[in-house]
Amino acid sequence: MTASVTNFPAYRGRRLRRTSWIRSLVAETHVTINDLIWPVFVREGINIAEPIPELPGVYRYSSDKLLEEVKKAYDSGIQCIAVFPCTPNNLKNETCEEAWNPKNLVNRATKSIKRAIPQIGVMLDVALDPYNSLGHDGIVKGDEILNDETLEALRKQALVQAESGADILGPSDMMDGRIKVIRDSLEAKKLKNTLILSYSAKFSSNFYGPFRTAIGSLGNLRGDKKTYQLDYCNSQAALRDVALDIKEGADMVMVKPGMPYLDLCRLIKDKFKVPTFAYQVSGEYAMIMAGIEKGFFDKDLIILESIACFKRAGCDGILTYFAPELGRILKSSGN
Ligand code: PBG
Numbered sequence: 284m285t286a287s288v289t290n291f292p293a294y295r296g297r298r299l300r301r302t303s304w305i306r307s308l309v310a311e312t313h314v315t316i317n318d319l320i321w322p323v324f325v326r327e328g329i330n331i332a333e334p335i336p337e338l339p340g341v342y343r344y345s346s347d348k349l350l351e352e353v354k355k356a357y358d359s360g361i362q363c364i365a366v367f368p369c370t371p372n373n374l375k376n377e378t379c380e381e382a383w384n385p386k387n388l389v390n391r392a393t394k395s396i397k398r399a400i401p402q403i404g405v406m407l408d409v410a411l412d413p414y415n416s417l418g419h420d421g422i423v424k425g426d427e428i429l430n431d432e433t434l435e436a437l438r439k440q441a442l443v444q445a446e447s448g449a450d451i452l453g454p455s456d457m458m459d460g461r462i463k464v465i466r467d468s469l470e471a472k473k474l475k476n477t478l479i480l481s482y483s484a485k486f487s488s489n490f491y492g493p494f495r496t497a498i499g500s501l502g503n504l505r506g507d508k509k510t511y512q513l514d515y516c517n518s519q520a521a522l523r524d525v526a527l528d529i530k531e532g533a534d535m536v537m538v539k540p541g542m543p544y545l546d547l548c549r550l551i552k553d554k555f556k557v558p559t560f561a562y563q564v565s566g567e568y569a570m571i572m573a574g575i576e577k578g579f580f581d582k583d584l585i586i587l588e589s590i591a592c593f594k595r596a597g598c599d600g601i602l603t604y605f606a607p608e609l610g611r612i613l614k615s616s617g618n
Pocket of ligand 1: 412564565
């Protein structure tokens with residue numbers, strides 16, 4: 284890309300930055316509420332909103348409370364949510380059967396949300412970590428996270444989630460071959476319209492800590508996820524995994540974490556030209572909130588900037604815990 288710029292003073296870049304109206308006229312990207320997916324946490328119980336200390340402003344909701352919050356979010360313009368379960372420890376084991384229980388927490392929550400608000404998009408994670416007593420995303424044997432045995436579990440989990448009404452399945456564990464297995468079994472069951480948003484470029488990251496606390500998997504996890512999630516030194520490996528996921532039937536792909544990985548967003552969007560998402564993960568949210576609480580940042584301005592960068596990097600959409608705040612911020616700025 285060559286910038287068509289003459290010399291100073293014929294070109295004065297500041298002319299296009301002088302007033303608010305001209306800046307808006309020439310803005311190359313915009314954040315709108317339609318770009319956002321709101322991740323939420325569900326827990327057992329009734330009438331509970333349990334704060335998560337690492338994530339100020341984020342709660343684990345009982346299903347009834349979650350429905351109330353999702354209704355409010357939908358009324359404020361949020362069109363899609365991603366629901367994550369905090370599974371009680373006594374339902375976790377090494378074989379992870381709870382993952383494909385049609386009556387598990389997340390499937391019940393999905394049914395109740397889709398019944399009450401059929402127009403909202405619901406995304407569910409296809410991964411075993413909320414159900415695994417060993418905290419990993421795959422079936423563990425000794426020191427190994429088994430790939431092909433995990434695929435069979437994911438196949439069962441994905442079908443039950445789609446049958447519960449999930450609109451988007453988000454395979455998030457970086458097992459090889461998972462998209463093909465899930466797509467084939469959806470087709471076999473005539474579930475033709477279920478979308479797959481693959482966590483294709485998901486890195487083994489230190490930014491997931493607060494999420495693992497939120498779903499209660501941190502205490503169980505032994506070791507790390509480096510044998511399946513991507514090494515953060517690499518981008519070519521990420522491109523290979525994205526290519527494979529698209530070939531296997533992913534409709535959309537995701538980069539995760541978000542802000543430290545914007546280079547991947549741009550590479551993927553330019554190369555594959557498919558709907559590309561980024562997940563501004565729990566650690567990013569926690570960092571920004573800590574800065575706001577310390578008075579380092581203006582809350583609304585820092586939130587907006589932290590999301591705008593994803594649009595500039597080529598993303599079509601962003602998963603962010605800031606979605607409800609952004610609903611308020613965008614409304615007050617007239618967007
Ligand atoms: C697990 C999963 C993780 C997140 C979403 N799905 C954590 C992990 O891979 O350990 C992280 C989200 C966040 O940090 O906000 N399958």
